[in-house]
Amino acid sequence: MNIVIVGHVDHGKSTVVGRLLADTHSLPEGKLEAVRKECERTGKPFEYAFLLDALTDEQDQGITIDTARCFFKTAKRDYIIIDAPGHIEFLKNMISGAARAEAAALVIDAKEGVRENSRRHGYILSMLGIKQVVVCVNKMDLVERSQEVFDKIEKEYREFLNNIGAVNPKQFVPISALHGENIYDRSKKMSWYQGPTLLECLDDFPKAPPLTDRNFRMPVQAVYKFTNHGDDRRIIAGRIEAGTAKVGDKVLFHPSNKISTIKSIEGFNSTPRSEIGAGWSTGFTLSEEIYVTRGELMSHETQPPQVGTRFRANLIWLGKKPFVPGQDYKLKIHTQSQPVRIHKINKVIDASEAGRTLDKDHVSRHDVADVVLETRQAIAFDVISESETTGRFVIVDGYDIAGGGIIINAVQDNQENLRAEARLRDFNWIKGGVSQSERAQKYRHNPALIMFIGKPGVGKHKYARTIEKSLFGKGCSSYMLDGTNVLLGVDADLVWVESTQQELVRRFAEVAHILLDSGQIVVSTTNAIGLADIAAVQALIPDFQILVIDIDPSGKNIESCDMRLNGQEKESDVFEQIYSLLKKKNIIN
Secondary structure, three states, rough: EEEEEEOOOOOOHHHHHHHHHHHOOOOOOOHHHHHHHHHHHHOOOOHHHHOOOOOHHHHHOOOOOOOOEEEEEEEEEEEEEEEOOOOOOHHHHHHHHOOOOOOOEEEEEEOOOOOOHHHHHHHHHHHOOOOOEEEEEOOOOHHOOOOOHHHHHHHHHHHHHHHHHHOOOOOEEEEEOOOEEEEEEOOOOOOOOOOOOOOHHHHHHHOOHHEEEEEOOOEEEEEEEOHHOOOOOEEEEOOOOOEEEEOEEEEEEEEEEEEEEEEOOOOOOOOOOOOEEEEEEEEEEEEEOOOOOOEEEEEEEEOOOOEEEEEEEEEEEEEOOOEEEOOEEHHHHHHHHEEEEEEEEEEEEOOOHHHHOOOOOOOOEEEEEEEEEEEEEEEEEEOOOOOOOOOOEEEEEEEEEEEEEEEEOOOHHHHHHHHHHHHHHHHOOOOOOOOOHHHHHHEEEOEEEEEOOOOOOOOOHHHHHHHHHHHHOOOOOEEEEEEHHHOOOOOOOOOOOOOHHHHHHHHHHHHHHHHOOOOOEEEEEOOOOOHHHHHHHHHOOOOOEEEEEEEEEOOOOOOOOOOEEEOOHHHHHHHHHHHHHHHOOOOOO
């Protein structure tokens, strides 16, 4: 079982870990004596924390900088301890360490009492979905092993966690890590405490069900194509995060709605196998070759993940600049990366001050928040109660990881009905004799939709014509789809009422879908579809990339897009920029 030890700096985490190792006789032979001799040589008093704080910087500064892992075992099971740093500057490292844990021991100094990181760590453990928590009230020897002090800390901390809706600890244990009381051996000096020792608490925690028993999830890491020596395998590679899969299973890829059957399980220099489970990095070949890319989530057909553009999340913000609405960030979840914005801030909490709700329209550094996030395109995910690995995410601001959190639930967006329509269409799509992979290999590019958006008269048409012609000149299969042509033909029967816009977008996307399915790069411009409709178009063509080029002479538009022009740029310059973007997104090889 993986357990993480957290707590405010200097509250004694490393000493607790050192004691666990020493008292369970899990140290390498001679290690304890070697540390004692080193302390004697340097004139420092021996501390059990030195068993763990192996890094030079940590010993110099007396704090744990990074997470350290070590092992011990009891008669019941083996443990991996993750010792997470307690200093606020290393909060990111603490979260990284705790994210791998099934259970946690949170350490509070009996003399100092509940401190800001005690509160913050309690919230973070809950946010990471760790439900099995024991609180160790340490250094009881410094408060004369007072039950009154212990009861006061337990009452204060339980009330705090209850107020913020965080995890409810299974047990509070009064300990003295320095003297080894109530860790492995029961304290004879705190007879008023009749509960379990720390090790008894940990042993009582039930082991989480094995990941292989959960729904199958494999985020696509890469797709490999072999051509040497007549090898024509196309391998979908990734790490299986949960569940098992076997040859012959029908599998679904999200959000593209692609469906196929596992033909073989591939491994490097390994014997053939018919089944594989969570924890393995592997590759699959499929009976029917389909075009999937990094970032898609592979599942069984009957146990799909959530797919959408909005979800409610709990997050902690660590960025130097605040997390603000109206600004683009990058969301990273499993192997997926997508532009993301704040759709709604439900509440911001100061997790270091008794869960005080803050009156803010942004999220500052070290704040925790309940928010609804919105991605530009639909992504596949799970809520945290279903899967930790596909229910956790980080947010990148510029080049820095600035925040992280968990998905509480999916939030319905306006495109849910369109996605359902697209799923029904894609599952029953009658395929031709030429696959998308074969078309991509022949054309040397993947299909994509380049949409020019903007008000009438800003120059959309001239750019679209230039891009189509220039791509064609470079050997690409390109086609310009002007909205007027769709209006005069497919839309000729439409009578304008309130719902006409939605139907117009739907038909436009279906026409684009057919052209994209034929492998082309479609360059489109229409006055009838604006930035607000792009999400609807993407919902109907989830298996194809869209590049959105907004032409805004005013320079005031801040809506999310792939490129923004003012309409005065030279066509040749615009083509060069778009061509670079197509290569960057691996649309053109």
